[in-house]
Amino acid sequence: MVTKEVEKLLLKVQKPGRYTGGELNQVVKDKEKVDVRFAFCFPDTYEVGMSHLGMKILYSQFNSVEHIWCERVFAPWLDMEELMIKNNIPLYALESGDPISDFDFIGFTLQYELSFTNVLNMLKLGNIPIYSKDRTELKQIVVAGGPCACNGEPIADFIDLFFIGEGEEVDLEVIELFRKCRSENKSKQEFLQLAAQIKGVYVPSLYDVEYNEDGTIKAVTPKNGAPAKIEKRLIMDMDNVYYPDNFVVPMVEIVHDRAVQEIFRGCIRGCRFCQAGFIYRPVREKSIDAIDRQCRALCENTGYDEVSLSSLSSSDYSKAVELLSRLNEWSNDEKVSISLPSLRVDGFTDDIMSKIKTVRKSGLTFAPEAGSQRLRDVINKNVKEDELLNTCHVAFNGGWNKVKLYFMIGLPTETMDDVVAIPKLGMSVVGEYHKCENRPKNKGVTVTVSTSSFVPKPFTPFQWEPQDTKAQLIEKQNKIKETINTRKITYNYHDADTSFLEAVFARGDRRLCKAMAKASEKGFHFDGWSDCFSLEKWMDIFKECGIDPTFYANRRREFDEILPWDHIDYGVSKEFLIKECKKAYANATTEHCRQKCNNCGAAKYKGGVCFEKRQSMV
Amino acid sequence: MKNVRVWFKKDFECRYISHLDLNRCMLRAVHKSKIPVWHTEGFNPHPFITFALPLSLGFRGERETMDMRLTEDFDFEEIVKRLNTCLPNGIRVFDVTEPVLKPGKIAFALFDIKLTSDSISPANLCSELNVLFSKEEILIDKKTKSGIKEINIKPYLSDYSLSANDEYVHLSIKLPAGSQENVNPTLIINAAEKYLDKEIYSDITRLDILTEEETPFE
Numbered sequence: 034m035v036t037k038e039v040e041k042l043l044l045k046v047q048k049p050g051r052y053t054g055g056e057l058n059q060v061v062k063d064k065e066k067v068d069v070r071f072a073f074c075f076p077d078t079y080e081v082g083m084s085h086l087g088m089k090i091l092y093s094q095f096n097s098v099e100h101i102w103c104e105r106v107f108a109p110w111l112d113m114e115e116l117m118i119k120n121n122i123p124l125y126a127l128e129s130g131d132p133i134s135d136f137d138f139i140g141f142t143l144q145y146e147l148s149f150t151n152v153l154n155m156l157k158l159g160n161i162p163i164y165s166k167d168r169t170e171l172k173q174i175v176v177a178g179g180p181c182a183c184n185g186e187p188i189a190d191f192i193d194l195f196f197i198g199e200g201e202e203v204d205l206e207v208i209e210l211f212r213k214c215r216s217e218n219k220s221k222q223e224f225l226q227l228a229a230q231i232k233g234v235y236v237p238s239l240y241d242v243e244y245n246e247d248g249t250i251k252a253v254t255p256k257n258g259a260p261a262k263i264e265k266r267l268i269m270d271m272d273n274v275y276y277p278d279n280f281v282v283p284m285v286e287i288v289h290d291r292a293v294q295e296i297f298r299g300c301i302r303g304c305r306f307c308q309a310g311f312i313y314r315p316v317r318e319k320s321i322d323a324i325d326r327q328c329r330a331l332c333e334n335t336g337y338d339e340v341s342l343s344s345l346s347s348s349d350y351s352k353a354v355e356l357l358s359r360l361n362e363w364s365n366d367e368k369v370s371i372s373l374p375s376l377r378v379d380g381f382t383d384d385i386m387s388k389i390k391t392v393r394k395s396g397l398t399f400a401p402e403a404g405s406q407r408l409r410d411v412i413n414k415n416v417k418e419d420e421l422l423n424t425c426h427v428a429f430n431g432g433w434n435k436v437k438l439y440f441m442i443g444l445p446t447e448t449m450d451d452v453v454a455i456p457k458l459g460m461s462v463v464g465e466y467h468k469c470e471n472r473p474k475n476k477g478v479t480v481t482v483s484t485s486s487f488v489p490k491p492f493t494p495f496q497w498e499p500q501d502t503k504a505q506l507i508e509k510q511n512k513i514k515e516t517i518n519t520r521k522i523t524y525n526y527h528d529a530d531t532s533f534l535e536a537v538f539a540r541g542d543r544r545l546c547k548a549m550a551k552a553s554e555k556g557f558h559f560d561g562w563s564d565c566f567s568l569e570k571w572m573d574i575f576k577e578c579g580i581d582p583t584f585y586a587n588r589r590r591e592f593d594e595i596l597p598w599d600h601i602d603y604g605v606s607k608e609f610l611i612k613e614c615k616k617a618y619a620n621a622t623t624e625h626c627r628q629k630c631n632n633c634g635a636a637k638y639k640g641g642v643c644f645e646k647r648q649s650m651v
Numbered sequence: 652m653k654n655v656r657v658w659f660k661k662d663f664e665c666r667y668i669s670h671l672d673l674n675r676c677m678l679r680a681v682h683k684s685k686i687p688v689w690h691t692e693g694f695n696p697h698p699f700i701t702f703a704l705p706l707s708l709g710f711r712g713e714r715e716t717m718d719m720r721l722t723e724d725f726d727f728e729e730i731v732k733r734l735n736t737c738l739p740n741g742i743r744v745f746d747v748t749e750p751v752l753k754p755g756k757i758a759f760a761l762f763d764i765k766l767t768s769d770s771i772s773p774a775n776l777c778s779e780l781n782v783l784f785s786k787e788e789i790l791i792d793k794k795t796k797s798g799i800k801e802i803n804i805k806p807y808l809s810d811y812s813l814s815a816n817d818e819y820v821h822l823s824i825k826l827p828a829g830s831q832e833n834v835n836p837t838l839i840i841n842a843a844e845k846y847l848d849k850e851i852y853s854d855i856t857r858l859d860i861l862t863e864e865e866t867p868f869e
C-alpha cells in the first residue's frame with residue numbers, strides 16, 4: 034500500500050518499486066479483525082531482505098494464523114531515507130503502509146553484525162524509542178532472531194527479547210503469550226518475565242553482567258526467575274515443520290530472484306571457522322518426498338522457472354543424486370531449472386552436473402578457504418588440492434573457462450608460507466586448464482582469487498582466537514599480489530576495516546551498547562555497504578565512549594574466561610570446542626558427522642544425523 | 652502458431668516498476684499460467700513476449716499491450732482469466748485480441764496528467780502554465796545517448812487542454828510516440844519546474860496509444 038504522502042516521494046528516488054508492496058502473493062488482512070500485528074523487519078535493503086529464506090518462511094507461517102498479520106519492512110536506501118525524514122514520514126510496513134510504531138511486535142532478523150546500526154536506525158525512523166527500558170507499555174515489543182542473536186550483547190539494551198535457534202515454534206509461543214498477557218492486562222515487565230520461561234527465549238534485561246578489573250566478564254547473573262542457561266530451539270521433524278507453498282514474488286529485481294527449497298538444516302562438516310556449522314547442529318534432512326512436493330507447489334504458485342535447493346552444503350544431502358532424478362521427472366517438462374548452490378569440490382560429480390542446469394558455463398566457484406593443505410587441516414576444511422584440480426579438469430573439459438576461488442587470510446596458525454600457497458593454488462588451476470585437451474577453443478582461462486579476512490565467531494573452536502591486525506592483513510594481501518605472476522589471475526580482497534568492526538561486534542559485550550546508541554544518534558546506517566562504512570568514524574565513537582575495540586577483536590582469550598555468550602546453549606559443548614581448537618593447533622582434522630560421531634553434544638536433541646546408521650563405523 | 656495481443660492496465664503499486672521489471676513480471680505470469688505459448692530456444696528458454704510501446708516508470712497505463720505467440724488454439728477469455736490470477740493486482744488484463752496493426756504504426760500517445768505543487772494553488776499554477784505554454788520557445792535540457800541536448804518543446808504543445816479544480820491542475824495532452832519520434836511528458840513537467848521555479852508533483856496516466864490517423868492502435 035502506498036499512502037498519499039509516500040506517493041509524492043516515489044518518483045524522486047531510485048527503484049521506487051522497493052517501497053510500495055503490492056507484489057503477487059503478499060498477504061493483506063483487515064487490521065480491525067486481527068489480534069496481533071507483527072512488523073517483520075530486515076535491517077537491509079529490499080533486494081537483500083527479499084532474498085532471505087528465513088523471512089519468507091516466518092512471514093508465511095505467521096500469516097497462516099488467522100489472528101496474526103505479519104508485514105514486511107526493509108531499510109530504506111539513503112535517498113528514500115533522506116526524503117522520509119525531510120517529509121516527516123515514519124518507517125512503514127509494505128502491506129498496509131502503516132507506521133511500524135502501530136505494531137505489537139517489531140521483529141528483526143540478524144543475519145550479519147554490520148546490520149546492527151540499521152536495526153537501531155529503523156527503530157529511529159519508526160519513531161520508536163531505541164532503548165528497551167524507554168518502551169514501557171505492552172506494545173512495540175522489539176524482538177530479534179537469526180544467527181547473530183547467538184551473541185546479541187552489543188544490542189542487548191535495545192532488544193526486549195531474543196529468539197535463540199530456529200523460530201518456527203518459539204515465535205508463535207511468544208506471540209500467544211503476548212495475547213494472553215494483554216487480555217489479562219499484564220505489564221510489559223510481567224510479559225518479559227513469563228516469556229523468559231519459554232525455552233529458546235533470551236530476555237537480556239533479566240541478566241546482570243559484572244566485570245573484572247581487566248575488563249573480562251566476572252559473572253552473568255539471572256534475576257526474576259530467568260534461567261541460568263538459555264537453550265536453543267530447533268525443529269526435529271523436518272518433514273512436518275511449516276514450509277511455505279508460496280512466496281511473495283517481487284516485481285523489482287532482487288539478489289536471489291528464484292524459488293528456494295530448503296533440503297536440510299545444519300552441516301555435517303564442522304569447518305572450524307564456520308559458525309553456521311556449529312549453531313545449527315545436528316544435521317536434519319527433509320525426505321525426498323517432502324522436498325519434491327514442496328518444491329513443486331512453490332514453483333506452481335510463484336511462476337518461478339528456477340528453484341534453488343538450499344542448505345549449507347547441498348551436495349551433502351544424503352541422497353543428492355536420487356533427489357535430483359526425482360525433481361527432474363517434472364522439472365524438465367515444466368521448464369523449471371534446478372540449481373544447487375554451495376556445492377563442494379568433491380560433490381561436483383558428472384552425475385550431478387548432468388542433472389543441474391544452472392551451473393552456468395561462466396561461473397564455477399570453489400571455496401578452499403586456505404591455500405596450503407596444512408592450514409586446510411587446521412580449519413578442518415577437507416578439500417584436497419588434487420580433488421580441486423580434478424574437478425576443474427572435468428569442468429574445463431566440459432566447456433568451462435572461468436573459476437572463482439575463495440580464501441580467508443588471517444586464519445589461526447597461518448604463516449607466510451600458507452599465504453603464498455593461495456596464489457600458487459590459483460596458478461595450479463591455470464596450469465590444469467592448459468593440460469585439458471577439450472578445453473574451450475580460442476578461449477583463455479580466468480581464475481579469480483578472492484580473499485576475505487578471518488573473523489573469529491562465537492560458538493566455533495576459534496572463538497578464543499585474536500583477529501589479525503590491519504597491518505598483518507595488508508602485509509598478507511601484498512604478499513599475494515606480489516606472488517601472482519600471470520594476468521590470467523585476478524586478485525580481489527575484502528577490505529580489512531569492515532572485518533575488524535565485524536570482529537568487534539561478533540564477540541562484543543554489553544558495554545558496546547553505549548557505542549551503538551552513539552552511532553545511532555549520529556545517524557550511522559548501512560555499515561555493511563561501502564557507501565556508508567567508515568571505520569574512522571567508528572573509532573571516534575569508541576574513543577568517545579572509552580571503549581578499546583582491539584580488546585574484542587585482537588585479544589587472545591583464555592579457555593577459562595567467561596565469554597559474553599556463555600549463558601547461551603546451542604547444544605555444542607564448550608569442552609568439544611576446546612578439544613577442536615587444540616586439534617587445530619596440532620594440524621589434526623576431525624571426521625564429519627557421517628563418518629564418525631565426535632560427541633559434540635548435539636546428540637541430546639535425539640535425532641538427525643547423530644542417529645543415522647553410519648556405513649563405516651570404526 | 653498464432654499471435655495474440657494482450658491488453659492490460661498498469662496502475663497502483665505496479666506504476667513504480669520499470670519496463671524491465673514489467674517484462675520479468677509478465678514472463679513469470681505467463682509461465683505460471685501454463686498457457687501454451689511459444690518459448691525462445693537456447694540454453695535458457697523463456698516465453699517469447701514483446702511490448703508495443705514501453706511505459707515509463709511511475710506512469711499509469713490504461714491501454715497497454717503485449718504480444719505473445721500461442722502454440723495451439725486457446726480460448727481468449729481463459730487467457731484473460733489465467734493471467735489475472737498470476738499477476739499482481741496492479742496489472743490487470745482486460746482483453747485479448749488478434750493483432751491488427753504492427754507496433755510500428757504507433758504515432759501518438761494520449762496523456763492525462765495531474766499536477767500539484769506545495770507552494771502554489773492549482774488555480775494559480777494553471778494560469779502560470781497557460782502563460783508558459785503560450786511562449787514562443789520553451790527550452791529544456793534533454794538527456795540523449797550523446798549527452799545533454801537543449802531542445803524546444805513548444806512544437807509538441809499543439810494538442811492539449813489545461814484546467815484546474817480544488818485539488819490539482821489537469822493537463823490532457825497528445826504527444827508523438829513510437830519508434831519514429833517519442834516525447835516523454837516528463838519533459839514538459841521538467842520545463843514547468845524550471846520556468847516556474849517550483850517543485851511540481853505529477854501523476855501521469857497514458858490513456859491510449861494512437862496511429863498516424865489518430866485512431867486507437869489495435
Ligand code: SF4
Nearest residue numbers: 626630631633636643
Ligand atoms: S553429536 Fe556427533 S553426529 Fe551429532 S552433530 Fe555432534 S558430532 Fe555430529
